[in-house]
Amino acid sequence: MVTGRHRGRGQMILIGALALAVLIIGLSVVANSGYVTDVDTTSQVSPQIDEAQEFEYESNKGVRSLILRLNHRHRTVADDKLGSLVGRNVTVYSQLLAESYTSSHGHYVDVTYNNGSSEYGSRVVQAADSHVTDEANDSDWYVGRDSEYRELGWFSMNVDLERTGPEPTSITVSNASGNQVTFTINRTDTGNGTKLRVASTVSHAGDTTALCDPSRNRVLLDFVDGETFTGDCTFNGTNAVGGPVDIEVTGGENVIGKYELVYNESVGSSPYSDCDSSPTPDATEPCAAPVVWEANVTTQFAGSQLNYTNTFNVSVYQETS
């Protein structure tokens, strides 16, 4: 038989256990609701941070792509006209972005191009098919000046394979330290048809040779990355030579094509005229036109919980991550 004393002890322990159970349940409910509240609260702010980061990334990329296209769209515009052209197009782009962000996220965004704080470079362009010679038709020449080194942001050549000869044309890109890469290009007939042979010799690395297939009798070369724009032909590019460079052409009469290259600044006493000079140079001759090398941009993001304005530089020819 259970005595009153023993029963009392047993009931005390039971009541204690029940009290403990209630306490644990109570704490778990409080902790759980705290956790839910925490997730709910952070979920309000976190998407805006993500959206702001997305906006920064996309606007940076978008402005870069837009200016790159504008830089290479016109040949005879002066600095001030290019500046206002870029400003207008960035404004239109900004309006489209703002509409998109307002309708999808309910945020206001804005992108403004600051021409006064942007840096200009120089684009040497031969817009129509011809020999790769200078204004005086010299086959051996510098695209710029000997030993006047500039950062190279772009160097493309669209070769007319049918009219290009089997004799080689050499293009040597050198930096002040003596490192250089030499591209030797010529037409070659193979069992699989006519191709453009591109041999690339890097002074401190070695040689590569590629046979590039034409598309509609043309081969579009990207000398900076060392590939054709279709990506099916690769060779050592100018990236193998760091820093500012000068560019020498030898045997330029052997190749027919169009080309463009972009330096970070113009070259003094160059063997070509400005494209906007009068009379306008013929499209078959090289000439120099301005480009926006580095764009100064202000972005604005206004959400319900996040507001900021950010001013930064967009490097048009050097992709930043």
Added chain:
Amino acid sequence: MSGDSRGQAFTLEGLASALILLGALLFAVQSVVVTPTSSGGVDASTQADLRQQADDILLATARADRNDLSTLVRNWSQSSRTFAGAVHRHIGYGPEKPPSTFGVMLNQTFTQRSYFYNIDVVYRPRNLSTGTERLPFVYRGEPSETAVSASYTVTLYDNQTLTARNASRNVELWQYDTNATNGENGYYPIPNAVKGPVYNVVEVRIVVW
């Protein structure tokens, strides 16, 4: 001694029943938070997770070296007049997995965990005052009330081309007709919204439930 034993037995019984009760209550409390409701809705923390996952998929695809969001938006078939490989122009890829890594990520993140999603490509019409229009990329039904959305903005340019396997690489976006009934020059429904190198700014929008 027998009195003590019975007392301890009562106590142990009491403790055991308390533990059972406690376990049942805890299970019930936890179930309320993590289990989707019968209507297909999801709780707040799951909603936040789904939104974040959709955002991450869009971000990862937008920054991919190959088959990024821009490539997928331009993956348009002239013959079927919808996205290349899609089931039908009204439901896009519908029940099928969208192409490339984008489709794999969506499949692993949502479909395999029994969540549904729709994806639209929202674009600006030529006349900006008429609001936006949309193309169904994936349509899998009417979203529930607790559905969440995530979107990513993609810029298209005049001189880009369609990316479908049989699309011509020599025809740029601005050269396509936006009128499906005419279509002499090929058909791509997203129009050239503004003058200049920018073609359109489109939004890829995922709705998950």
